[in-house]
Amino acid sequence: MDQRRPRALTALTLASLLALTACSGSGVNGTSGAAGLRDPYFPKQGNGGYDVTHYGLKLGYDPESHHLTGTAEITARATQDLSAFNLDLKGLEVSGVTVEGKAARFQRAGQELTVRPHDDLDKGETFRATVRYASTPEKITDADDAEEGWLETEDGALALGEPNGSMAWFPGNHHPSDKAAYDIEVTVPKGLKAISNGELTRETTENGRTTFSWHNAEPMASYVATVAIGAYEVKKSATKSGLPVLTAVDASQVKESAKVLAKIPEIIDWEEYNFGPYPFSSTGAIVAPEDSAGYALETQTKPVFPGAPDTETLVHELAHQWYGDSVTPETWQDMWLNEGFATYAEWLWQEDHDGDSAQETFDALYKGDYYEDEEDNDAVWDFPPAKPTDAAHISDSPVYERGAMVIHKIRQAVGDDRFYDIIQGWAAEHRHGNADTADFTAYVEKMAPDDGAREKLKVVWDEWLHGDGKPEKP
Template sequence: MSRSAPVVPACALALLALALTACGSGVTGTPGGSGVRDPYFPKAGNDGYDVTHYGLTLDFVPEAQHLSGTAEITATATQDLSALDLDFEGMDVEAVTVDSEPARWNRAGQELTVRPRHDLADGNTFRVTVRYSGTPETLTDPDGSQEGWLPTADGALALGEPMGSMAWFPGSHHPSDKATYDLEVTVPKGLEAVSNGELTNETSTGRRTTFTWHTAEPMASHAATLAVGDYDISRSTVAGDLPVYTAVDPDQAEASKKVLAELPEIMEWAEYNFGPYPFSSTGAIVEREDDIDYALETQNRPVFPGAPSTELLVHELAHQWYGDSVSPKTWRDMWLNEGFATYAEWLYQEDHDGDTAQEIFDALYDGEYYDDAEDNEAIWDFPPAKPTDAAHISDPPVYERGAMVLHKIRQTVGDDTFYEIIQGWAATHRHGNADTDDFTAYVERKAPGKNFTRIWQEWLYGEGRPDQP
C-alpha cells in the first residue's frame, strides 16, 4: 500500500526556498573565537575553522614601501560559524568576500572580523578573500626584537616569529594552524623575490617581474618569509636530487661562499642523524648585517644576518625537522624547537673533531661556557618548559638548558635508543604539532624501564640549577 505525497503549492515552495536562503540553508552559527588561548599570545590564531591553504597575490613598490595584496584563504569550519576572525595588523582592508559573496567586516586591534552573508556549516570548506593595501608595519616583539615587515637597503624582508606574519597577510597566525601556500609577488624588474618552497614561474612584463612560489608541505605562518631585493641566486641539488636555492646579498657573497659550500655535507649529516628531510627543497637567504640582527628558521631556506657560521647554519637547518616540520602546539613549547636545534650544534661539533656534547654540557653546568658570568648564570633563570612570559621564550634556558635536557636523556638511554628517539619523534609528528607532554610521553614509551622522573622534575620543569648525581 502506498500513499501519495501531499501537493504543495508552488508559491509555498518559493517562500520556503527564500527562507532557507535567508538563514544560510538552515545553519545557525555562532562567532568563532578570536585567539586560541595560547598561554603567551592569547590573541594568536582563531577558533572555529582550520586553514588549509593560503593563496597570496602581492605587488610591492620598494621606493614607497607600498604593498598591494589579495589573500585567498581556504579553510574548513570546525563549528557552525556566523562570523570568523583573522589576525591582521595594519594596512587598509579594501574588500572582503566569502565564497565570492561580499561579506561584512570590521577591525579591532589585530582582529579582522568577517561576517559572511550566510552562516557556514561545521565541516564545510569555504574561501575568504581579502583585498588590502598600504605600508606593512614593523612589529616589536615582547622581547624587543623586530619582526613583521622589515624595510631593507634595497627592498624588504618579512619575518614572522612569533606573530609578525600578520603584518603582511591576514590569516590564522598560530603555529597550531598549518597550511600550504602559493605566493605570487610582483616587484620592479631587476630585483628578486624569494620565498618558501619552490619557484614555479618567473615572468617579466615591462618594468615589472612576477615570481610564483609554491609550498606543498604544511607550514606554520611564522615560518613564512618574503625577501625582496638584489640577490645573487644559486641553484643546485644535494643527494637525492633535492633542490637547493640560495639568495645572497651581493655584499655578503664572498663572506658566505665557504660556509654555504658546506650545506650539502650538513644536510647529509642531518638526514643521517635526524631521519629523512621533511621538505621538497632547501637553501638559505643571506641578508646584510645592517638589515636584520637575528637568524630565523624560515621553512625551506632560513634567513641569516650576514654570512653565518657553520654552527649557526647547522642550527637553522636542524630546525627544518624540529620547529618547522614538528611545530609547537603553543609558544610555551619553544624549547622543543630551540633545545633540539642547539643540541644539533653540539652533535655536529662532536662528530667533526670539536668539543663533545658532554664537554659542552659540563662547561655550561660549571659556568665556564661563556666569558661573561651573567651569561653563564642566565641559563638557570627559569625552566626550559616554563618560560617566565612572552618576552622570555627565546632566552638562554630555552636554548642551552633545553639542549641539556636532551643530553640527560641521552645519558639515561644510551646512544642507540637516543637516536631512535629523536628520529622517531621527527617522523611521528612530521608536518604536525606537538607539546612537551607529547614529548615526555614519547620518550617514556621508547625507553621502557628507564626512570625519567628526575629529568622531568629538575631539568625540564625545575627552578634553578639541579644538583648533579
C-alpha cells in the same frame, strides 16, 4: 606608539561601511569563532572555528614608496557552525572581503579582522575567503625588543614572522597550531628578485615588473613564512640524494657567504643521518643584508640570515627544518622543543667534526664555564625550559641551552643507540604536525629501553625540564 590602532578600535573603514550596506547575510543568531586561541604567552594569536588548509597570496611591492598591495585567498574548513570568524591582521587597509565569492561584512579592532559571511558556514564545510588590502606594512617590536614583520631594506624588504610578524603582511590564522600549504606570488620592479618558501614555479616580466611564484606544498606554520625582496644572487645545487638546494644571497654578502653556504649539502646529509629523512621537497638559505634583522630565523625550506652565517648557526637553522618546521610546537610554551633540539644539533656537529663533545659542552654549561660573562652563565638557570617566565623570555637561554641539556640528559638516560631511535622516531611520528611537551615526554618514556631508564627520565623531567633553579647533580 602605533597611531593606527585607536582609529581601528573606534571606527570602521569606509570600505567596511560599504560592505555592511551591500550585504544582508543571515547569522544574526549564529555563532562566531573565537578571537584568539588563548595561547599561554600570546592569547590573542590565532582564531577559533576553522582550520586553514591553503593560503594563496598575491603581493605587489614598490620599495621606493614602501607600498604593499595584497590579495589573500584563504581556503579553510569550518570546525563549528560559523556566522562570523576572525583573521589576524595588523595595520594594512582592507578594501574588501568575500567568502565563497559573495561580499562579506567586516570590521577591524586591533589585530582582529572580523568577517561576517553573507551565508552562514556549516561545521565541516570547506570555504574560501578572499581579502584585498594595501598600504605601508608595519614593523613589529616584540616584548623582547626584537623586530619582525615587514622590515625595509635599502633596496627591498624582508618579512619575518616569529612569533607575531606574519600578520603585518597577510591576514591569517597566525598561530603555530594551524599549518597550511602556501602559494606566494610577489611582483617587484624589474631587476629585483623576490624569494620565498618552497620552489619557484614561474618567473615572468611585463611592463617593467617581474612576478615570482613560489609553491610550498607541505604544511607550514605562518611564523616561518617569508619573503625577501632585493638584489639577490640565486644559485642552485643539490645534495648527494638529489634534494634541490637554492641559495639567495644579497649582493653585499656574496663573497662572505660563499664558503659556508657551500656546506649546505654536507650539513643536510649529516642531519639526515642523525635525524632521519629531510621533511621537505627542497632546502637552501636566504642571506639578507647584514643590518636587515637582529637574528637568524628558521623560515621553512630557506632559513634567513642577516649577513653571512657561521657553520654552527647554519647547522642550527637547518636542524629546525625537522624540529620546529616539520614538527611544530602546539603552543609557544613548547618553544624549547624547537630550540633545545636545534642547539643540541650544534653540539652534535661539533662532536662529529673534531670539536668539543656534547658532554664537554654540557659540563661547561653546568659549571658556569661556557660563557665569559658570569651573568650569561647564570641566565641558563633563570627558569625551566618548559615554562618561560613570560612572552618576553621565550627566546632566552633556558629555552636554548638548558633545553639542549635536557636532550643530553635523555641521551644519558637511554644510551646512544636508543637516543638516535628516539630523535628520529619523534621527527617521523609528528612529521608535518604539531606536538607539545607532554607528547614528547610520553614518547620518550614509551621508547625507553627499560624501567631503569624510565626512572632516570622522571628525574630529567622533574629537575631539568620542569624544575626551578640549577639541579644539584649534573
